[in-house]
Amino acid sequence: VTVAALVPAAGRGERLGPGAPKALRTLGGVPLLVHAVRSLSQARDVDVVVVAAPPDQAGAVRSALASWAVPAEVLVVPGGETRRESVARALASLPDDVDVVLVHDAARPLAPSDLADAVIAAVRAGADAVVPALPVVDTIKQVDDHNLVQATVDRASLRSVQTPQGFRRAVLADAHRLAGGDVTDDAGLVEAAGGRVQVIAGHPEAFKVTRPIDLVFAEAVLARRRATHVG
Numbered sequence: 001v002t003v004a005a006l007v008p009a010a011g012r013g014e015r016l017g018p019g020a021p022k023a024l025r026t027l028g029g030v031p032l033l034v035h036a037v038r039s040l041s042q043a044r045d046v047d048v049v050v051v052a053a054p055p056d057q058a059g060a061v062r063s064a065l066a067s068w069a070v071p072a073e074v075l076v077v078p079g080g081e082t083r084r085e086s087v088a089r090a091l092a093s094l095p096d097d098v099d100v101v102l103v104h105d106a107a108r109p110l111a112p113s114d115l116a117d118a119v120i121a122a123v124r125a126g127a128d129a130v131v132p133a134l135p136v137v138d139t140i141k142q143v144d145d146h147n148l149v150q151a152t153v154d155r156a157s158l159r160s161v162q163t164p165q166g167f168r169r170a171v172l173a174d175a176h177r178l179a180g181g182d183v184t185d186d187a188g189l190v191e192a193a194g195g196r197v198q199v200i201a202g203h204p205e206a207f208k209v210t211r212p213i214d215l216v217f218a219e220a221v222l223a224r225r226r227a228t229h230v231g
C-alpha cells in the first residue's frame with residue numbers, strides 16, 4: 001500500500017494578522033509548513049508528501065523545504081482560492097499507485113508522527129475515512145443574531161476534529177468530485193457524499209495555529225520538546 005500525505009498550505013492566515021502567508025510564518029525559526037512536512041515524513045508509513053503552496057509562493061515553499069532538509073519525497077503544487085480547491089489540486093497530482101491519502105493542515109505544525117501512523121492504521125483496518133478528534137472542553141451555547149442564548153448544547157456527543165485525516169484514495173476522490181456545499185474539512189465532503197467517517201483519539205499537540213495566541217502555545221510546546229529531547 002502506498003500512502004501519500006497532502007498538505008494544504010495555501011491559506012493567507014488572516015486570523016493570525018498581517019505578515020507572510022501562515023504556512024511560511026516561523027515557529028522556533030522554522031516555517032510552520034516545514035514542521036508539518038517533517039513530522040509527516042517521519043511517520044513510518046508515509047511514502048510521499050504533496051504540498052499545496054500559496055499560488056504566488058511555490059518557489060519560496062520549495063526553497064524552504066530544500067533548506068530545512070525534509071527526509072522524504074516532496075512535491076509542491078500551487079494551491080487554490082479555498083482549502084477544498086487546494087486539496088483537490090494536490091489530489092490531482094498524485095501518482096497512480098497511491099491508495100491511502102492523508103490530508104494534514106500546514107497550520108498544525110506540531111501534530112506528532114504517531115498520530116499520522118494511527119490514522120493510516122485505522123484506514124488499513126478497513127475504514128473509508130478516519131478523523132482524529134478530542135472531546136469538547138468548553139460549554140457550548142447556541143446564540144441568535146442578537147447574541148441571546150437559545151440553547152446550551154449537550155457537549156457529551158461533540159468532538160473537536162483535527163488533522164491528519166485519512167482516506168481510501170477512491171473515497172476522497174469521489175467525495176471531492178461529488179459533494180457540494182460548504183465544508184471545512186475533507187471528512188465533511190465524505191459525509192456529504194453519504195460515506196462513513198470513523199473517529200479515533202486525537203492529540204492535544206495537533207492543535208491548529210489560527211490566532212496569535214496559538215503561536216505562543218506552539219513556541220511553548222516546542223521549547224518543552226527541546227528541553228526533554230523529544231521530537
Ligand code: CTP
Pocket residue numbers: 007008009010011012013014015016022023052079080081082083084086087105106107108208209210
Ligand atoms: N488552506 C489552503 N488553501 C486555501 C485556504 C486554506 O491550502 N485557499 C490551508 C491553510 O494553509 C491551512 C489549512 O488550509 O494549512 C487550514 O486553514 P486555516 O487554518 O483556515 O488557514 P488560513 O485559511 O490560512 O487562515 P485564515 O482562515 O485565518 O485566513
Ligand code: MG
Pocket residue numbers: 011
Ligand atoms: Mg481559512
